Amino acid sequence: RKEVEQDPGPFNVPEGATVAFNCTYSNSASQSFFWYRQDCRKEPKLLMSVYSSGNEDGRFTAQLNRASQYISLLIRDSKLSDSATYLCVVDLDSNYQLIWGAGTKLIIKP
Amino acid sequence: GAGVSQSPSNKVTEKGKDVELRCDPISGHTALYWYRQRLGQGLEFLIYFQGNSAPDKSGLPSDRFSAERTGESVSTLTIQRTQQEDSAVYLCASRTDLNSPLHFGNGTRLTVT
Numbered sequence: 476r477k478e479v480e481q482d483p484g485p486f487n488v489p490e491g492a493t494v495a496f497n498c499t500y501s502n503s504a505s506q507s508f509f510w511y512r513q514d515c516r517k518e519p520k521l522l523m524s525v526y527s528s529g530n531e532d533g534r535f536t537a538q539l540n541r542a543s544q545y546i547s548l549l550i551r552d553s554k555l556s557d558s559a560t561y562l563c564v565v566d567l568d569s570n571y572q573l574i575w576g577a578g579t580k581l582i583i584k585p
Numbered sequence: 586g587a588g589v590s591q592s593p594s595n596k597v598t599e600k601g602k603d604v605e606l607r608c609d610p611i612s613g614h615t616a617l618y619w620y621r622q623r624l625g626q627g628l629e630f631l632i633y634f635q636g637n638s639a640p641d642k643s644g645l646p647s648d649r650f651s652a653e654r655t656g657e658s659v660s661t662l663t664i665q666r667t668q669q670e671d672s673a674v675y676l677c678a679s680r681t682d683l684n685s686p687l688h689f690g691n692g693t694r695l696t697v698t
Contacts, residue, residue: 507683507684509686516674518689518692519628520689521686524686564687571633572633573618573630
């Protein structure tokens with residue numbers, strides 16, 4: 476089993492719809508969680524950190540479920556510009572190593 | 586403030602030549618990471634530096650790859666005797682400490698002909 480797993484997609488979603496995807500992790504000692512977006516041929520950019528109580532930033536909501544060991548990202552009222560690959564990353568507290576998911580590709584269609 | 590800076594942004598080299606890639610992290614960031622990303626693939630961890638601790642080199646794919654970092658500043662990734670399979674984007678990232686997010690540079694796109 477991979478340490479961090481994501482559905483690779485692509486998720487084809489009409490503009491204005493709501494879309495959600497999950498990221499599961501295997502190490503229960505994981506402490507910090509982040510969502511990044513990566514546009515084609517660009518570097519990953521931080522979208523949001525994921526806090527234990529869940530957090531929201533505009534149209535984006537991130538949640539953490541420690542019992543089931545997954546994090547989720549919800550995008551409301553999706554825009555064409557949301558088309559990208561979304562990467563989750565998990566931070567173990569024991570060292571500085573970060574574990575990256577392979578990414579979920581999202582395509583927003585007009 | 587200034588972000589992570591990488592140079593060169595693009596590098597084309599002939600097979601067998603050595604290349605050196607440079608990364609300037611964000612000032613004050615103690616941790617620095619190098620990743621490789623081949624076209625259409627995910628991030629492949631290469632090496633990270635944390636302050637004055639010994640670097641974690643566990644991701645370096647072969648002894649042709651090496652990296653150095655001076656204190657908490659500039660890092661260089663060197664690839665000797667480049668091969669075509671080394672063609673990829675090499676990304677550098679830094680962060681302040683545990684539990685803080687990574688900030689990436691724009692990457693160096695390496696093409697080995």
